[in-house]
Amino acid sequence: xxxxxxxxxxxxxxxxxxxxxxxxxxxxxxxxxxxxxxxxxxxxxxxxxxxxxxxxxxxxxxxxxxxxxxxxxxxxxxxxxxxxxxxxxxxxxxxxxxxxxxx
Amino acid sequence: xxxxxxxxxxxxxxxxxxxxxxxxxxxxxxxxxxxxxxxxxxxxxxxxxxxxxxxxxxxxxxxxxxxxxxxxxxxxxxxxxxxxxxxxxxxxxxxxxxxxxxxxxxxxxxxxxxxxxxxxxxxxxxxxxxxxxxxxxxxxxxxxxxxxxxxxxxxxxxxxxxxxxxxxxxxxxxxxxxxxxxxxxxxxxxxxxxxxxxxxxxxxxxxxxxxxxxxxxxxxxxxxxxxxxxxxxxxxxxxxxxxxxxxxxxxxxxxxxxxxxxxxxxxxxxxxxxxxxxxxxxxxxxxxxxxxxxxxxxxxxxxxxxxxxxxxxxxxxxxxxxxxxxxxxxxxxxxxxxxxxxxxxxxxxxxxxxxxxxxxxxxxxxxxxxxxxxxxxxxxxxxxxxxxxxxxxxxxxxxxxxxxxxxxxxxxxxxxxxxxxxxxxxxxxxxxxxxxxxxxxxxxxxxxxxxxxxxxxxxxxxxxxxxxxxxxxxxxxxxxxxxxxxxxxxxxxxxxxxxxxxxxxxxxxxxxxxxxxxxxxxxxxxxxxxxxxxxxxxxxxxxxxxxxxxxxxxxxxxxx
Numbered sequence: 001x002x003x004x005x006x007x008x009x010x011x012x013x014x015x016x017x018x019x020x021x022x023x024x025x026x027x028x029x030x031x032x033x034x035x036x037x038x039x040x041x042x043x044x045x046x047x048x049x050x051x052x053x054x055x056x057x058x059x060x061x062x063x064x065x066x067x068x069x070x071x072x073x074x075x076x077x078x079x080x081x082x083x084x085x086x087x088x089x090x091x092x093x094x095x096x097x098x099x100x101x102x103x
Numbered sequence: 104x105x106x107x108x109x110x111x112x113x114x115x116x117x118x119x120x121x122x123x124x125x126x127x128x129x130x131x132x133x134x135x136x137x138x139x140x141x142x143x144x145x146x147x148x149x150x151x152x153x154x155x156x157x158x159x160x161x162x163x164x165x166x167x168x169x170x171x172x173x174x175x176x177x178x179x180x181x182x183x184x185x186x187x188x189x190x191x192x193x194x195x196x197x198x199x200x201x202x203x204x205x206x207x208x209x210x211x212x213x214x215x216x217x218x219x220x221x222x223x224x225x226x227x228x229x230x231x232x233x234x235x236x237x238x239x240x241x242x243x244x245x246x247x248x249x250x251x252x253x254x255x256x257x258x259x260x261x262x263x264x265x266x267x268x269x270x271x272x273x274x275x276x277x278x279x280x281x282x283x284x285x286x287x288x289x290x291x292x293x294x295x296x297x298x299x300x301x302x303x304x305x306x307x308x309x310x311x312x313x314x315x316x317x318x319x320x321x322x323x324x325x326x327x328x329x330x331x332x333x334x335x336x337x338x339x340x341x342x343x344x345x346x347x348x349x350x351x352x353x354x355x356x357x358x359x360x361x362x363x364x365x366x367x368x369x370x371x372x373x374x375x376x377x378x379x380x381x382x383x384x385x386x387x388x389x390x391x392x393x394x395x396x397x398x399x400x401x402x403x404x405x406x407x408x409x410x411x412x413x414x415x416x417x418x419x420x421x422x423x424x425x426x427x428x429x430x431x432x433x434x435x436x437x438x439x440x441x442x443x444x445x446x447x448x449x450x451x452x453x454x455x456x457x458x459x460x461x462x463x464x465x466x467x468x469x470x471x472x473x474x475x476x477x478x479x480x481x482x483x484x485x486x487x488x489x490x491x492x493x494x495x496x497x498x499x500x501x502x503x504x505x506x507x508x509x510x511x512x513x514x515x516x517x518x519x520x521x522x523x524x525x526x527x528x529x530x531x532x533x534x535x536x537x538x539x540x541x542x543x544x545x546x547x548x549x550x551x552x553x554x555x556x557x558x559x560x561x562x563x564x565x566x567x568x569x570x571x572x573x574x575x576x577x578x579x580x581x582x583x584x585x586x587x588x589x590x591x592x593x594x595x596x597x598x599x600x601x602x603x604x605x606x607x608x609x610x611x612x613x614x615x616x617x618x619x620x621x622x623x624x625x626x627x628x629x630x631x632x633x634x635x636x637x638x639x640x641x642x643x644x645x646x647x648x649x650x651x652x653x654x655x656x657x658x659x660x661x662x663x
Contacts, residue, residue: 027227027239034231074412080236080256 014065015044017092020076021084024050024057028081032059035075041068045095056083060094109281114243115144115274118207121250123150125286127178129169129532130154131162131557135182137222138209140274154532154561157553159186161525163193164551166204168529171512172487172537174325176203176257177529183209184222187268188229192519194264195233199516200346201323203262205253206230210239212272226268235263243276247284254287261410262323292409295426295434303381303405303422304438307337310379310403312447315339316362319346319515320384320408326429327508330383331355333432338444339381340451342370344391345500346515347384352506359451360460363391364651365497368458371649371657373451374399382406384428387417388516389653397656407431461648461663462502468621471495471570471645475502477622478540478568481629487512487530487539491523491547494576497647499542521550524567528554531563538564538629545571545598552604558634559609566629567605567636572643573598580646584661594643605636615639 022028029048036043045062063069076085112120118141122130131154134142145153156162159181166179181190187208197204211220227239236256238249246269253265307313315334321327327350334341334357341351342362351358359370371393374380380402385391392398395417406413406420407428414423424431464470468477475498488503489512490496496513505511512530514522527541548569558565572579578593602612611628615637618624628635649663 027231027237030228030231038232071412071416078410078412 015062015090016065016069017088017090017095018061018063018073018076019086019088020059020061020082022057022059023081023083024054025081028057029059031079031081032061032076035072035079036063039068039072041072047094047098060092062095109279111277111279113140113144113274114246114269114276114278115141117243117246117278117280118250118269118274119144119148119151120283121246121286122178123148124283125251125254127151130178130180131156131165131529132180133159133162133182133186135186135209135222137183137211137271138180138186138269138274140271141180141207141209141269154557156525156557158551159189160193160521161528161551161554161557163190163204163206164196164522164525165529165532165554165557166206167193167197167202167522168489168512168526168531169533170197170202170204171526172509172530173533174323174509176205176254177533178205178207181206181208182222183211183226184224186222187224187226191229191233192517192521194230194266196514196517196519196522197264198233198235200514201262201319202264203257204264205257206264206266208266208268209274210268210270213241213270214272216270226266230266233264234266237266237268239268240270240273243273243278246273247280251284251287255290256287258288259290261320292427292430293425295424295431297434299422299424300431300434301438303407303424304435306379306403306405306422307339307381307435308440308442312377312450313337313339313379313381314359314374314377314399314402315341316344316380316382316385317341317347317350318344318383318385320428321347321350322508324384324409324427324429325508326384326432327351329429329432329436333436333439336436337439337442338448340373340448342366342374344385344388344515345513348500349505349508349510353504354506359455361500363393363657364653365501365647365649366657367460367501368649368660368663369451369454369460371651371660372454372458375658376450377402380404382408382420383432384408386413392417393651393657394655397658460501465502468615468625469639471498471641472502474568474570474615474639474641475499475542477625478629479504480622481626482538482540484510485537486510487527487534487537489513489523489527489530489539489541491541491543492518492520493544493547494572494580494645494647495542495544495547495570497577501647520547523547524551524558524565525554527565527567528558528561528563531565532561535564538566540566540568540629542568542570544576545569545573545595545601546575548601549599555605555608555610555634555636562633564632565634567634569601569636569638570641571598571601571638572641572645574643576643576645577647579643580650583646584650585652601638602636609634611635613637
């Protein structure tokens with residue numbers, strides 16, 4: 001347990017959905033979530049599936065918005081295996097639809 | 104790809120050939136079970152010399168020493184398990200100081216990965232947070248792509264360490280190779296935003312009290328000359344981080360030397376008054392800024408860095424420019440107006456006169472500052488100056504007249520005791536025509552003392568100057584200053600006979616404590632080629648001053 005992690009589940013908490021295009025091989029997920037965990041920044045939700053011929057994957061992350069988010073995005077963009085990062089607002093459809101499996 | 108005749112080669116032979124084509128001529132490392140196929144292939148190379156170190160951390164820092172002295176990517180080698188874990192500190196150190204390095208490690212055979220096999224450790228997982236990028240290689244064919252890519256990544260953009268972990272079966276796998284990839288080289292630098300450069304030039308032209316703040320990126324990008332040119336054209340008093348020392352000669356009229364925790368009073372006070380801070384390849388490290396909210400409280404900020412994630416990380420820049428600092432300074436220079444800035448330079452001159460760096464004992468070689476000055480008096484600017492970490496490091500940073508980029512090898516970000524000796528050896532092997540001086544302390548030197556053997560074996564021209572206070576001096580100083588003088592675990596009760604140790608390793612020695620003419624003895628010792636160990640006792644109550652307490656504002660300096 002990382003006791004520095006502040007998981008804020010209060011109603012007012014704003015969330016952001018990040019959409020990443022990445023190379024699909026073992027270790028890529030570690031590189032990405034490692035950026036968050038070593039800063040004690042909790043990732044609330046993760047979805048990952050290969051796309052097209054399987055050489056790349058798409059990763060969806062839900063994170064709580066805080067002052068470090070811009071720095072996190074810049075760090076993600078620096079990763080060699082990350083091809084693209086898109087920032088969406090809260091409540092993106094992808095997590096809402098998958099949410100059915102978590103009820 | 105170059106067309107050649109088809110050859111059948113093992114993965115190991117492929118790596119050796121790629122390293123040869125890359126221009127690598129020397130690799131420090133230690134063999135072991137999981138990397139023996141590679142060593143077998145390396146033994147057949149007519150171009151690459153292997154340097155057998157006595158600890159893998161020594162190999163890592165020797166590669167770093169070569170990379171820091173030359174600016175080129177250097178390579179180190181280790182086997183799986185403990186070989187790889189022993190490299191970790193040197194890799195992390197390279198990450199924090201942006202040093203281009205490729206570490207190659209052996210791994211247990213692919214079929215045994217994940218079984219807790221003998222000498223198996225998750226090298227890939229362990230190195231994710233301390234490398235720029237890392238690879239676990241899945242086939243010999245992949246090596247043709249991975250090795251050049253590792254060099255390209257290490258050298259491109261913000262430089263850094265890259266690790267390539269190669270399972271033993273991949274090293275042994277035979278493949279047919281008919282074409283060789285081009286060696287991995289630094290990518291072209293991205294084009295910086297012209298509007299931002301124009302705005303930065305306007306801000307410099309309008310500023311009344313600007314200061315130029317140089318960081319390690321200036322050295323890495325080869326922008327020292329442009330930095331000095333900018334400072335001279337626009338009359339910019341210039342401060343340097345620990346990593347940037349040498350970028351502007353410290354005795355240049357515009358130089359204010361090192362800023363921050365152990366900067367001179369005049370340096371930190373000038374920053375307090377500046378209305379524009381021009382940060383070039385610097386990352387606002389806490390040792391440089393002190394309490395960030397109180398750092399340059401009246402200044403607008405221009406921040407130029409190759410790494411976009413450094414912009415706005417600690418301080419929000421009024422103009423942030425992502426780009427290679429050499430290129431950006433080149434475009435900035437013609438837009439910056441010549442300016443004599445007499446009022447500001449005269450104010451900075453007053454500060455320099457009224458509160459300069461105090462260096463008590465500078466003429467007495469039996470004091471810390473005097474010893475450093477006496478060493479400097481025996482050498483010219485071609486010498487390389489390495490340090491370990493602690494009081495001696497800060498004294499040398501303050502007092503040694505560094506005048507050349509790549510002259511200064513020190514562990515800045517990670518602050519690794521044990522860095523100095525192997526880094527000095529690596530630099531001396533890469534540039535054998537130079538004299539390499541390693542200032543060290545009795546705490547630091549013991550952390551990689553085994554590399555005295557490597558140095559003697561290679562006959563490198565390294566001079567260790569050991570400042571022995573039988574203490575962990577900087578810890579002793581902090582306990583004295585900030586912990587009510589409760590000295591705990593910072594004084595050594597047993598102190599080894601360092602001269603006997605050095606002699607035992609085959610080094611020439613000089614004890615300055617017993618020398619009747621220390622300056623003459625020093626000059627003689629530094630002029631003879633080969634490894635020489637110079638010992639000098641210093642008083643453990645000597646302090647590095649001024650000092651900003653950790654977390655305090657830079658204006659609140661103690662002493663000095």
